[in-house]
Amino acid sequence: MSTVATSQIKLTPEEARPRASVRSRLQDALPKIVLAPSFAITIVFVYGFILWTIYLSFTNSKTFPSYAITGGRAYQRLWNWTFDTDPPSSWYTSITNMGIFGFLYIAICLALGLFLAILLDQKIRGEGVLRPIYLYPMALSFIVTGVAWKWFLDPGLGLEQTLHQWGWTSFHFDWIKNKDFVIYTVVIAGVWQASGFIMAMFLAGLRGIDGEIMKAAQIDGATTFQLYRRIVIPLLRPIFLSAFIVLAHLAIKSYDLVVALTSGGPGGSAWLPSNFMYEYTFKRNEMAVGSASAVIMLMTIVAIIVPYLYSELREKPR
Amino acid sequence: MSAVTTPARDRSAGINVKLVNRIVIYGLLALFALFYLMPLFVMLVTSFKTMDEIQNGNMLSLPKAPTFDPWLKAWGETCVGLTCAGIKGYFWNSIKMVVPAVIISTLLGALNGYVLTKWRFRGATLVFGLMLFACFIPFQSVLLPMATILGSLGRFGVTLQNTFGTSFGLGNPTVNLVFVHVVYGIGFTTLFFRNYYEAFPTELVKAAQVDGASFFQIFRRIMLPNSMPIFVVTVIYQFTNIWNDFLFASAYAGTGDAMPMTVALNNVVNTSTGVVEYNVNMAAAMIAALPTLLVYVLAGRYFVRGLMAGAVKG
Secondary structure: OHHHHHOOOOOOHHHHOOOOOHHHHHHHHHHHHHHHHHHHHHHHHHHHHHHHHHHHHOEOOOOOOOOOEOOOHHHHHHHHHHOOEOOEOHHHHHHHHHHHHHHHHHHHHHHHHHHHHHHHOOOOOOHHHHHHHHHHHHHOOHHHHHHHHHHHHOOOOOHHHHHHHOOOOOOOOOHHHOOOOHHHHHHHHHHHHHHHHHHHHHHHHHHOOOHHHHHHHHHOOOOHHHHHHHHHHHHOHHHHHHHHHHHHHHHHHOOHHHHHHHOOOHHHOOOOHHHHHHHHHHHOOOHHHHHHHHHHHHHHHHHHHHHHHHHHHHHOOO | OOOOOOOOOOHHHHHHHHHHHHHHHHHHHHHHHHHHHHHHHHHHHHHOOOHHHHHHOOOOOOOOOOOOHHHHHHHHOOOEOOEOOOOHHHHHHHHHHHHHHHHHHHHHHHHHHHHHHHOOOOOHHHHHHHHHHHHHOOOHHHHHHHHHHHHHHHHHHHHHHHHHOOOOOOOOHHHHHHHHHHHHHHHHHHHHHHHHHHOOOHHHHHHHHHOOOOHHHHHHHHHHHHOHHHHHHHHHHHHHHHHHOOHHHHHHOOOOOOOOHHHHHHHHHHOOOOOOOHHHHHHHHHHHHHHHHHHHHHHHHHHHHHHHHHHOOO
């Protein structure tokens, strides 16, 4: 490296490469040739496949794909199911669960993450021990998380049983077996897994805030609470945005957690759209409906991610 | 950011308030530490208990007579579906899938990042944007076409097998999963390397170019020796993600001997035949979690940095 840096002979590109021979033209194209396979793979296996899925959603594919377009019947069915509340259709349950899970998961992770980050930022002794403890769940798979919490929340084995043994016999906690509450257990396990990571994001943000601003505010007599509310939290806005994107993205993709924690819940009551898609596509032989639900999931993500990516990539033009 | 102290208006009262504050803060922090540690603790102690102790004892108590049997049973004997040979085979399946997938996707990401930052061309940002968006799609939207393609490749593999005596890996579930993870991992690895190389001095590359170094020479002699941190970050990130994947694993290798660890674990836990051996389940879960936990313990700093890089891009 240093040998390169010290060579100071200035040559114009023309002098260095007198003629554009086939070989040098190949050299010029080399970067693009190297990038091409990855780009081609992305185009085919991401964008091509998305188009394929969209196409399938307009057919009446059942067990096997059929390629005759039959119109938007799959969407029509999803639309009708959206209002089927008595008894609730699987789709209705899935999207309601998505709303409950998405909202609580994101809100609690953000609140808890920020709260823990602020606490940890108070010159805490043993921060080096606490931080990894809060964060390690992120290294576990959803499956392991699900297995652990399934045990912990099981009325006959876990928390309820333990408290009974300690003498609190009236304690009752069977959410994991209750079709109306099972989705909240998914929230608990999800928050447990991701909130430490959000904490780390906020902590990095807090550490990046200029200490002078804080000092100035303190000299002006701001209380700790005011300091955080008026100065620190507004300064953390970019972190809120990034954390929101991460969480929204994780929430919509959550599939494994529901499977491992609840096996879908009593009568599929813990399903998210991702579970709905999987079940309808691979188990109930309703490929077109499954594809249509995948398209709806994709559109939701697009609505959240594309504006974000657009602004991120535009901010640093070269 | 410095810690927030109360202005010293009244010194003695101030110190008292400060002390109470400290106690509350430490108390809360400890409480949350318990919340995060509890499930792991329960999983760990349960995996060392006998079934007797689990049924009659307390979930939180330490094992009275710690036994390693559940771990041995989970590793070598427990039933996954109808096969009762433990999870060891599936553990190796995961290793066989993870190692090539991580190596290939990381190297491709490094090359892509290098091209996208040091050999810019018109439309580079668009190319990057398209690859970046691919990181965020719900995989459900590509799941079915991929299954169809892998199915036809598998049938083609059978034809090859009959004609040439080898299928060249086509139709092998592990090979399929490596392929899938490379395809859907490139976006992330490219993102990591691109952001890292963005900050790498372009002058060095220019100077080397002037000296007549070729595209690959620059990459090998200048970029690679300076890429150690981002390699560690990317490898850890990819390793964790691919090891922990369940959706692709269950869709493309959900049955049979080629199941990766996550699918096998889910099958072990949800097997409804016979007595449920919770200690064995917990031991199996611990075994499934160990590789990623180990990576986290050994290289936690890089692990966090990778997660952040995936979130807060430069």
